[in-house]
Amino acid sequence: MYFIMKKQQILFIDGWEPAENFSSYIEELKKLEINNPFEVKRRWKLTLQKWLWDNYNLVFSETPNDFYAEYDKWRIMFEKYLPYLDDEIILIGHSLWSTFIAKYLNENSFPVTIKKILLVAPAFEDSEDEVLWSFNFDKRLDVFKKYSDKVRMYYSLDDFVVPVSDFESFKRVLWDIEFREFIDRWHFLQEEFLEIIEDIKKID
Numbered sequence: 001m002y003f004i005m006k007k008q009q010i011l012f013i014d015g016w017e018p019a020e021n022f023s024s025y026i027e028e029l030k031k032l033e034i035n036n037p038f039e040v041k042r043r044w045k046l047t048l049q050k051w052l053w054d055n056y057n058l059v060f061s062e063t064p065n066d067f068y069a070e071y072d073k074w075r076i077m078f079e080k081y082l083p084y085l086d087d088e089i090i091l092i093g094h095s096l097w098s099t100f101i102a103k104y105l106n107e108n109s110f111p112v113t114i115k116k117i118l119l120v121a122p123a124f125e126d127s128e129d130e131v132l133w134s135f136n137f138d139k140r141l142d143v144f145k146k147y148s149d150k151v152r153m154y155y156s157l158d159d160f161v162v163p164v165s166d167f168e169s170f171k172r173v174l175w176d177i178e179f180r181e182f183i184d185r186w187h188f189l190q191e192e193f194l195e196i197i198e199d200i201k202k203i204d
Contacts, residue, residue, distance in 0.1 A: 007057040008115075010090045010200070011081060012045055013097040044193035045094065051197045059084075071134035074100055088115040090203065092196075094188060095161065096135060098122030098153075103137035106144040116203050117147055118196060120154045120188050124166035141173050152178040152199060156185035 049058050061081055063074055078100070089112055093101045098119035105117075125139065126132055151174060155167040171177065180195060 006086075007055055008088070008090065009086050010048075010052070010056050010058045010092060011061060011085065012048065012058060012092045013061045013063075013078070013094075013100065044188070044190055044196070047192055048197070051194075052200065056200070069096060069135070071100065071103065075104065078104065082111050085112045087113040089113075090116045090118070090200065092118045092120070093122065094120040096123065099124075099132065099135050099137070102141065102144055103135060105147060106137055106141050114147060114150055116200075117151045118154070118199065119151065120193075120196070121156070121159055121162045122153065122166070122170065123162045124169040127163050127166070130161065139169075139173065145174060148174045148176045152180065154180050154182070154185075154188065154196065156182040156188065158184060159187050161187040 045060065052058055059081070061078060063069070063077055091101055091114060093099075099122045101117060101119060102122060123130065123132055123135075126136070153167065153170060155162075155164060157164055167179070167181075171179065180199075
């Protein structure tokens with residue numbers, strides 16, 4: 001008799017810019033610069049499957065509009081995935097989606113047990129460059145704190161989107177989280193992110 005090993009589920013969610021930061025969506029689209037569309041651009045989320053395909057079932061969630069993000073619309077789409085999740089899910093978020101995870105878990109019960117939450121460059125509060133608007137959350141994070149021992153955060157000291165002060169704020173509120181600090185990853189837009197692969201494989 002042969003037994004098929006059930007793969008570990010990972011739900012990866014990624015995000016962009018809050019809609020409210022655009023004073024005029026049409027004007028912002030007109031100003032948007034597009035680099036060579038024929039140049040191959042790979043981000044680390046697209047190479048995760050290459051490293052994890054054998055033992056992991058990796059799913060990338062879709063969003064109604066990445067570039068013009070609104071929390072309530074993202075929440076509706078996110079919740080469509082919940083019926084398909086198994087206990088001991090691993091959640092990975094990058095940028096605004098990391099902030100979404102913190103806000104969502106702070107405001108809602110989750111239908112399955114969570115094994116690990118990996119948050120890459122989450123924003124904690126408004127900054128000079130970006131206002132969170134609908135993605136703002138209760139900074140006490142009273143409910144999310146129960147997940148603290150499952151959370152690992154990744155920050156880079158040269159992040160040009162999310163200031164390092166946000167990382168320090170998270171650490172003050174969630175004092176027992178794990179974290180990995182880098183000095184040269186900007187906003188984690190590189191093609192490979194081998195450190196997070198290592199961390200995933202070490203999760204018991």
